[in-house]
Amino acid sequence: ESDPALADEIAQIEIYEPELEVGDRVTLHLGDDRIEVLYLEGHTPASLGVYLPKAKVLFAGDNVVNNEHPALADANSLAWIETLKRIMEMDVEVIVPANGEPTGKEAVARLEEYIREMRSRVEELYQAGASRRECVEKVGMLDFYPVPEDQVSRVKRRRRESIERVYAEVRTAHPRARR
Numbered sequence: 001e002s003d004p005a006l007a008d009e010i011a012q013i014e015i016y017e018p019e020l021e022v023g024d025r026v027t028l029h030l031g032d033d034r035i036e037v038l039y040l041e042g043h044t045p046a047s048l049g050v051y052l053p054k055a056k057v058l059f060a061g062d063n064v065v066n067n068e069h070p071a072l073a074d075a076n077s078l079a080w081i082e083t084l085k086r087i088m089e090m091d092v093e094v095i096v097p098a099n100g101e102p103t104g105k106e107a108v109a110r111l112e113e114y115i116r117e118m119r120s121r122v123e124e125l126y127q128a129g130a131s132r133r134e135c136v137e138k139v140g141m142l143d144f145y146p147v148p149e150d151q152v153s154r155v156k157r158r159r160r161e162s163i164e165r166v167y168a169e170v171r172t173a174h175p176r177a178r179r
Contacts, residue, residue: 022037022038022039022048023039024038024039025037025038025039032054033052033054034052034053034054035050035051035052036050036051036052036053037049037050037051038050038051040060040061040063040083040086040087041076041079041080041082041083042063042075042076042077042079042080042081042082042083042084043061043062043063043070043071043072043074043075043080043083044062044074044075045074045076047061047062047063047083048061049061049063049087051090051092053091055094056091056092056093056094057092057093057094057095057096058087058090058092058094058095058096059096060087060095060096060097060098061097061098062097062098062099063080063083063084063087063097064084064087064095064097064103064107064108064111065097065099065100065107065111066095066097066099066100066101066102066103066107067100067107067110067145067146068099068100068145068155069114069141069142069144069145069147069155069158069159069162070111070114070115070158070162071158071161071162072115072118072161072162072165072166073158073161073162073164073165074165075162075165076169077115077118077119077165077166077169078119078169080115081112081115081116084108084111084112084115085112087105087108088105088108088109088112092105095107095108114141114144114145117141117144118139118141118162118163118166119166119169119170121135121138121139121140121141122135122139122163122166122167122170123170123174125138125139126167126170126171126174127174129176132163132164132167132168135163135164135167136160136163136164136167139159139163141159141163142155142156142159
């Protein structure tokens with residue numbers, strides 16, 4: 001209603017169903033080169049990565065962050081941990097994240113540690129009876145990666161959303177008895 005031109009434009013969009021699905025991987029061949037499109041569940045339910053085996057490069061998208069707080073708001077944290085283990089086992093030397101500088105596997109190990117630590121803190125607080133809000137207040141994690149001064153509010157919001165998501169996962173896995 002507030003933007004009729006945009007509404008008309010959206011109405012004209014034609015949606016195409018996917019013609020190709022990625023189960024575990026799809027391998028493409030370009031001359032002598034092999035390109036693997038990998039299903040990397042965790043960050044989101046439909047996360048993909050592109051692996052160039054000959055070059056030992058993985059374009060990981062948001063599945064890997066380099067020295068910054070990850071966004072878990074749409075994540076399945078346990079699946080993400082499994083994906084990070086899979087990446088650690090790959091023959092890869094350079095990982096290109098969606099944001100930040102290319103990195104090596106050290107960023108993957110650090111990210112796995114971050115997710116595991118967040119899950120552990122949330123689960124411990126949840127088991128002790130903490131509410132979602134109390135978990136957000138007590139989990140911390142802001143000191144895990146540096147936070148530039150101009151990014152503090154964005155990172156705090158991202159961290160809150162991440163803790164809330166992990167809390168929902170923990171609550172589903174370990175429902176409390178109703179009082």
